[in-house]
Amino acid sequence: MVTGLVVVGVDGSASSLAAVEAAAREARSRGAGLRVVHAFAWPATHVLLGPSPLGPPEGGLRNAVDRLVSEAVERARTVAPELDVSHVVVTGEPLTVLEAQSRAAELVVAGTRGMGGFVGLMVGSTAVRLAAHGRCPVLVVREQPHADGPIVLGVDGSAAGQKAVDFAFAEAALHNAPLVALHTWTTWNAPMPAPQDPSVPYANPPGALAEEEERLLAEAVAGRQERYPGVAVDHRVVRGGAREALIEASRSARLVVVGARGRGGFAGLLLGSVSQALLHHAHCPVAVVRGAGESH
Structure with missing residues (x-):
């Protein structure tokens, strides 16, 4: 029986996929469900979300978002096939979206830097700000953990x-x-x-x-x-x-x-x-x- 919720933020970056794997392990160990969350900020820019009339039907920002979320869900199920995994795409800025999600979660997991990170930064601003504002513990996935370490x-x-x-x-x-x-x-x-x-x-x-x-x-x-x-x-x-x-x-x-x-x-x-x-x-x-x- 699923009794809790672990939330992980994804944006298609390698860092966020590493966070998905960590979140899946955390959810499995807790007997909790896993929710994969993507903050979709593009609608506010009034950019065309669907495929271009001149491009392939699978093109467009919305289809790209659906693919990256599906990849994250599959990555989680690869780590823990028995896991109850849900996903949601929420329009909004990442910190605002994840802070809202943290209100119903027992743990929020994030990667160090996303697709929008500046070269040279060791950790992205979303991860740092989420650690400061999250309503539950926040796990930021940096380097791979030592499996046998304390x-x-x-x-x-x-x-x-x-x-x-x-x-x-x-x-x-x-x-x-x-x-x-x-x-x-x-x-x-x-x-x-x-x-x-x-x-x-x-x-x-x-x-x-x-x-x-x-x-x-x-x-x-x-x-x-x-x-x-x-x-x-x-x-x-x-x-x-x-x-x-x-x-x-x-x-x-x-x-x-x-x-x-x-x-x-x-x-x-x-x-x-x-x-x-x-x-x-x-x-x-x-x-x-x-x-x-x-x-x-």
């Missing part, structure tokens, strides 16, 4: 990041994958623990700051291992920058999961610098999960 979860200890923790544990359970819970800190962004001797402000023994960060990581993932007892978790506390550590960890990962904004984010920003850096530079797919209560 799921890497970026943990910052923020309340907003708890949704990302939940998503990562659920993904690890769905795919029978190990989970690396990675937390980074520096002396600039780590909260100073209370001094052990109140008469000496800010006095702490060597290593107290690192121990505080290890405690923060343990608290951030607490309770999930009881809920997902089959998930093997590797706790890693790294002194250094989050972007560098997560990008390096992505080299051997099947997926990196991060929140949209961390504890150091500026109010009003929809997407933080760490999640943006991963969307541009990670060596595997990246899932961006918005926190509860974050504005859209």
